Amino acid sequence: MTDPKHMVRFENVQKSYDGETLVVKNLNLDIAQGEFLTMLGPSGSGKTTCLMMLAGFEPATHGEIFLNDRPINNVPPHKRGIGMVFQNYALFPHMTVAENLAFPLQVRGMDKDEQKKRVERALSMVELPQFGNRRPAQLSGGQQQRVAVARALVFDPELVLMDEPLGALDKQLREQMQYEIKHIHENLGVTVVYVTHDQTEALTMSDRVAVFNDGIIQQLSPPDVLYETPQNSFVAQFIGENNKLDGQVVEVTDGLCTVKLDDGTVLKADMVNVGGVGERTTISLRPERVELDPAVDMENMVDGTIEESIYLGDHIRVRMNVAGNTGFIAKVRNRGDRRHLVPGDSAKVGWAASDCKALDPVT
């Protein structure tokens, strides 16, 4: 029935805690062997619940979860053989680092020499070979993080779950750890399911990202697709920066639609997720695709007024009033010849029709 390549399969999974509302609504998801899949979403979107169901700490209210084509709803967590890294690392404070790492090997009844070898290997993998005799409390946040990763991997699980593992680290360390985890994933070939609410983290590390909102996967795509072609307004809003323009579809031709904005401006947009003529739509446009005072005419040209400009080094962020939207953002690359962007000046903005997506209306 199922594709043998698929390691994890959620089939019509629902979850409710109180019997009144569904936290996870009808989830269907396949995760391939060796894949790095990130569940991304705001808090309360159901992503952590999905992870807990997969780990076995929460039972599914309805539906079935398969691991290697075996239904695991009734398999207790300790028999699932899934490694897990927790948000606060959950390193056992009364054990040394080495004892922490040996724990999963001990409970599996592995002999002492083999345990020792594996612990050493795991420690050198995360570049902490000298730290075996320390207690977790004696390590820095980043070091604890690595030990937690090493512990989740030391018993060679095929699947590792990570629940916002970098949430407690500062920005610089977080970025460094992102690459380290990514490299470990590549070197070992394990399947990773990663939960985060940080979109940069998701885009940096993942093969595919599942964007969760309101208990539903809004879009499941590789990072670039997610950014370039969001399937709906939520994803467009949630991933990266985004300009919103509300209007009504007046004409549809060859995958392009003509939209009349509420102030009367007419735009052409890529038709992604919108009904027919007469329907409301929200156009999504990335700020970096906007040209300020373009040299040549573009498909969409609108007059605007500069409200504010912020110097950010490599680019200048210009907030404008365009088509009645005072929060319209344009990112202007910082070239030597940049002209002064003075608030109050009027300017033309233009962009290609394929760069703006007509999506479901935001109410």
Added chain:
Amino acid sequence: MSDTIQSGPVLAADGTPLKRSLQRALRRQKMRALLLIAPLLAFILITFILPIGDMLFRSVENEIVSETIPETVDRLADWNPDVSALPDENVFNAFYVDMFLAQEKKEHTRLGTRLNYELTGVSSLFRKTGRRVTRFDTDIYAKQFIALDPAWKDPQTWSALFDVSSNRRALPFTTRSWDRWGNYLRGEGKNPGEEDIEDFLFSALHEDLTRLESTDGVDPLIAAATQAVGGFETVSVRDQFLDIDKDWGRQDVWRIIQVYSPPFTTGYFLNSVDLQLGVDGIKTRSEDQRIYIVLFGRTMFMSLMITFSCLLLGYPVAFLLSNLPLRTSNMLMILVLLPFWTSLLVRTSAWKVLLQQQGVINDVLVWLRIVDDANRLILINNQTGTIIAMTHILLPFMILPLYSVMKTIPPSYVRAAKSLGATDWTAFWRVYFPQSVPGIGAGAILVFILSIGYYITPELVGGTTGVFISNRIAYHISSSLNWGLAAALGSILLILVLALYWVYDKIVGIDNVKLG
């Protein structure tokens, strides 16, 4: 300049050593802190620490002997029982004076009671002697002195004689006796110059005069009496005492008085551990008198049992409470705390109703035919009763620290253990339990120390086999009035608790104890 800075202490900007500057800066804070706690400190000091200190001091204090019979104690010091079987006449003379004064002040029974702790029968001996010491045949001395010179009959004569220091020096024993007599009379609101001269004073005078070598500088009255005293008819005070009770001829009675003469004694402490400082040194008490070691042992054993059963019952409850949602756990916590809001006496009395042989538990068991009507369980007035009732009463003290520690153990630890392949039991035993140990430590210490000194509950449900050392202490404080022994038992209990605390600190580490 820079050399001095490097070699000497670090200096503040104004040149004073930094340490002193810092101390001065902190002094104000310290004074403030001290002022804030001063009222409580004074209160505790006056109402708690000082009285307890005084009480504990009674465990070694033994001034009653040397205060009640000072002359006897003084003269008895020279008596060597190996040389003479009984103390000589001198001691009996002194004892006569002491006993006469003691019975006047009604102190002889107290002394008898005190010495009775060490030698049974002394109490009644003193009581009997007190009644008859006023009727000794020593009146022959009075008669002979008065016959010699009627002025001896007049108390004014005595007052005048003992105001003169040369007379006082010549008659030391009589002087001391006269002074004590005078002090006593004045204490009673009487004038020694107006009260009849008692026989014991003439007896003392007789003894002094027979010893007096030179009459230089003494009153002619005394000089005349010294001349005559050689021809006086005498009476043996020792025989008088032996007449009252032949026990005064027993060596051990006098030995006990001698042994317990010093103002401080280890007797109470030895008593507390079933030893006795008797006439031939320290000995263990006879089998039927040994109770305290057994009682201490039982107190420890039962406290341990109570602590253990509290842990057994409290751990799952605390575990459940700490893992429930806050709303539910708060509600259940009220049930745990409910006993705190009920009087201890009421709870203990309730257990009396439940546990007695015609009580609720037995009735139910009989009704269920688990127990035969003729063989109802004896659940009260024994150790079982004490352990059941005290476990119930002290359970919250176990649950609360356990709960507060368990509340801080994140559920992710157990989850992590399970995800790493540990079964529920392994995850609990290897990961959860070690982290709850500080709570166990705190709860166990609390319950153990509370139960080791518990009094009311064992008193009410313990019968004879289920009572604690504290009940014995209370008995000595309020019934037998042997405060010294009570103080010694209390001190031992205190030392025991402190020692256990120290051992506990060594093994578990007091830093690991968390109360919340």
